[in-house]
Amino acid sequence: MEFEAMSCDELSAYLRSVPGVYALLNEPAELDIAEVGDGNLNYVYFASNTKAPEKSVVVKQAPPFLRLVGKSWPLTRHRMEREVAALRRFGALCPQHVPRVYHADNERFLMVMQRLSSHRILRQGLMDGVVYPKLAGHLSTYLAHTLFFGSDLYLAPDVKKQAVSAATNSELCKITEDLVFTYPFEDHPSNAYSPAFSRAEIERLWRSPALRVAVGEMKWSFMNDAQTLLHGDLHTGSIMVNEDETYVIDPEFAFYGPMGFDIGAVLANLLLAYFSRDWHDRDKRANGELPYRDWLLEQATQIWTGFADQFVALWREHESRRKSHFIGDDRSGACEQAFRTRFMQRLFAASLGFAGCKMIRRIVGMAKVADVTSIADDALRASVEVRALRCAERLLVERHAIAGIGDVVALAREIHATRYAQT
Amino acid sequence: MEFEAMSCDELSAYLRSVPGVYALLNEPAELDIAEVGDGNLNYVYFASNTKAPEKSVVVKQAPPFLRLVGKSWPLTRHRMEREVAALRRFGALCPQHVPRVYHADNERFLMVMQRLSSHRILRQGLMDGVVYPKLAGHLSTYLAHTLFFGSDLYLAPDVKKQAVSAATNSELCKITEDLVFTYPFEDHPSNAYSPAFSRAEIERLWRSPALRVAVGEMKWSFMNDAQTLLHGDLHTGSIMVNEDETYVIDPEFAFYGPMGFDIGAVLANLLLAYFSRDWHDRDKRANGELPYRDWLLEQATQIWTGFADQFVALWREHESRRKSHFIGDDRSGACEQAFRTRFMQRLFAASLGFAGCKMIRRIVGMAKVADVTSIADDALRASVEVRALRCAERLLVERHAIAGIGDVVALAREIHATRYAQT
Structure with missing residues (x-):
């Protein structure tokens, strides 16, 4: 199946279906989703509670290619597992300098992590x-x-x-x-x-x-x-x-x-x-x-x-x-x-x-x-x-x-x- | 279960039960088995057709300890898998300088290999x-x-x-x-x-x-x-x-x-x-x-x-x-x-x-x-x-x-x- 980036609605529904994330976002009725990735590899979103914008997380999803180049440069989506594992390991060693991972989904190659909004x-x-x-x-x-x-x-x-x-x-x-x-x-x-x-x-x-x-x-x-x-x-x-x-x-x-x-x-x-x-x-x-x-x-x-x-x-x-x-x-x-x-x-x-x-x-x-x-x-x-x-x-x-x-x-x-x- | 080295009879019966080895030994009615290992790690045997002593193989078995020291130095038996894999890899690269592996048994941590009788x-x-x-x-x-x-x-x-x-x-x-x-x-x-x-x-x-x-x-x-x-x-x-x-x-x-x-x-x-x-x-x-x-x-x-x-x-x-x-x-x-x-x-x-x-x-x-x-x-x-x-x-x-x-x-x-x- 060809990869399609999630729509804002899909992502919103998904995030509300994950209990830990839902609680963290203060059980939002509605979420503001913004694609913000300017990186070379992945799709990155901010997802915020519409009514309480300070309740916000980052969502990162790995498409099956190098985003900088596009579908002509295929790339394993399992890189997301490496990233999650590394964030957790580095976070255990240096919690003050590594964003927290709230949720990782190894089927969607997606993770939800701490939003660094004042940085x-x-x-x-x-x-x-x-x-x-x-x-x-x-x-x-x-x-x-x-x-x-x-x-x-x-x-x-x-x-x-x-x-x-x-x-x-x-x-x-x-x-x-x-x-x-x-x-x-x-x-x-x-x-x-x-x-x-x-x-x-x-x-x-x-x-x-x-x-x-x-x-x-x-x-x-x-x-x-x-x-x-x-x-x-x-x-x-x-x-x-x-x-x-x-x-x-x-x-x-x-x-x-x-x-x-x-x-x-x-x-x-x-x-x-x-x-x-x-x-x-x-x-x-x-x-x-x-x-x-x-x-x-x-x-x-x-x-x-x-x-x-x-x-x-x-x-x-x-x-x-x-x-x-x-x-x-x-x-x-x-x-x-x-x-x-x-x-x-x-x-x-x-x-x-x-x-x-x-x-x-x-x-x-x-x-x-x-x-x-x-x-x-x-x-x-x-x-x-x-x-x-x-x-x-x-x-x-x-x-x-x-x-x-x-x-x-x-x-x-x-x-x-x-x-x-x-x- | 405590490891016991195989008796000569057990080893003989085992070798005759492995078709490839049995054929290689010229379908022996009887085998001469001699424990010859002077190495630090393993048990090593020569197994030869009693009636045709030139038909002979080496059997090597890894006990769950370092043989040089004894049971007080436990050691994984899976080392035999490493050895078999390495012999096969080196043998593929340099067949003229690496003995052939005839049979490997990953349950008994045992292998049967070429006898180098004139070396x-x-x-x-x-x-x-x-x-x-x-x-x-x-x-x-x-x-x-x-x-x-x-x-x-x-x-x-x-x-x-x-x-x-x-x-x-x-x-x-x-x-x-x-x-x-x-x-x-x-x-x-x-x-x-x-x-x-x-x-x-x-x-x-x-x-x-x-x-x-x-x-x-x-x-x-x-x-x-x-x-x-x-x-x-x-x-x-x-x-x-x-x-x-x-x-x-x-x-x-x-x-x-x-x-x-x-x-x-x-x-x-x-x-x-x-x-x-x-x-x-x-x-x-x-x-x-x-x-x-x-x-x-x-x-x-x-x-x-x-x-x-x-x-x-x-x-x-x-x-x-x-x-x-x-x-x-x-x-x-x-x-x-x-x-x-x-x-x-x-x-x-x-x-x-x-x-x-x-x-x-x-x-x-x-x-x-x-x-x-x-x-x-x-x-x-x-x-x-x-x-x-x-x-x-x-x-x-x-x-x-x-x-x-x-x-x-x-x-x-x-x-x-x-x-x-x-x-």
Whole structure:
């Protein structure tokens, strides 16, 4: 049977038939339904009690195709089960940063979840230059908890191996394998280049052995390193914020993968936001306050350092409670510390590598980011794009040599200050 | 119900009741059954037609415990299903090096397989100083084919992810995680030290941050890097040989793990054989021929180089047939080559790291190797053990700096020529 999105009446009747949801909406006689999805994958609705609009939920339904492309790109509807499972798992680990799932229907591939009505998509907030004072603290907490508690550093090995199998998400991983790690480096029809973007920059991506090797290594890691349950698509469009709260949404790409992939997604999107300030700050006068672009880099710094501190603290506490270390007993006291240091260095390098891949795909691949696509001046947009690409390339190629997040910030500033030839 | 090993009569009646096996044994009126298992895990029998002893099969049955330890170490009998699946998969890839499975019984956790009656365990052959002229060629072929065809370099990503899940082998992986990567570095009751082995060497293992960090990284890789279907226990006791043929047996530890683990196991056991020549060659006079210890190092060299050449050739052929590369299209021609080179460098380093772990566990851990335990002179045995440990440590700590297999051979010779203080 051909898939048809539910009509508002059908959805309304359905929601009223689910006792838990019906109660939550205050037993509405009538519901206002609005389709609001602007995502790439799914249909998304707000359903509100007509008489008490503050009683409202989000409904998300997965059609049997990639919504961005349409029926010509079929996609398993079972992705909804992955998303529900991930939301529940992440919600158990980090309830303050993950929307609650009220109801999941595995036959309709639909779920009903918490409406975040006073929050907006972080990407939009960043484009508007809004400062979120708690953002870095929240995201570092979310990352530390979700990445640590899914891993072999915490879980018993058999439980972790079961979790790996249960989280297999081949079709959505394939999208990432293709759209992030492969197509951007090919003359692929799904790629899209902005009007003033130079051909030389495309050739540069295709023909640099050092870059292609680094991207190949990140792809291999993405496909093989089943380290923890990842969100899998943690860009600034998957984060909802207000002054006080931060929520991470849309984990349909969740699977067991390398920790650096989620961290890299956050860093990549902050860096894209940073380079695109040339446009979004065009009417701003310097006024003595910290310029917004500096605030963005400060967030990258605080997110990495906050994440690393909390991750290591969780790890220490767990091992001290359990009275054993991942590496085994350590009579010297120096070995487990040295292992943690090395582990975090490697994780940092991987995060930079993934950040580079994510930045590149957003510039030359199919799925763009509004920070950049909203730049109306073609030449300016191209110059932002080139800087983002050069930054991505350096992150990838130099990831093992970059000593810390301070060096990433310095690199971003250096590239921002450089004028690249437009050929 | 308590497990009881089958009696000879029961096994005989059972085998005659399986039509395929009965025919293979030439419809015997009577069978000679001999329990021959000296392995750590299972019961193993030869079953032969009494009137035609050349008609013979091997029967292997998994008791619900680790045979080496006994009922106090329970172990899933489903390991037999893993072993059967792995034998069939490896047999399909490399029929000339894998014994045929004639019959598998998932209720009795038993299988009937090809008897290799003119072959002996490689470890025994090496201890006796036998030269196997085809060994290196065969093992490098086996390694190249099994490691390549299970990986993302060959399989479609969804097929590979399914294979990862299907090969989950938590209980047997746990044995490796504990006995190879953890207990040897602890004051663990399962460890065993030879009589003259110095306390200082044990402390050295426990207290060296560089070594413990490297071992921790290999453990993390073992637990997380689901690269290909591994044999999982590829020491020289899992290989049967004669002048003309080489068979790899006993893959009950098979799971999706890092490629370097199987390669490292082979290298480790050749190095253990090398260092133990001080004992096994004790009555030999130099006679102008290549000393056996040099032949052993030559095998390590030929196995790595033969493996690497064949693996890269399989990879090239596959991508040339498929007209696409793992890294995506490569218009320059230089990028895919550079990626392969890097891939092989990293695989080499990982193989050395795993070799180091495998050598250490054989010296201080629970399960020893006869090459070393057969040394009747305690002081000589301890000196062999110390050399093996020092070599293992250097392989682990310097794995990223060691440029090629020639350097490993030089390192082994250097350590063999060094006199370590016995304290």
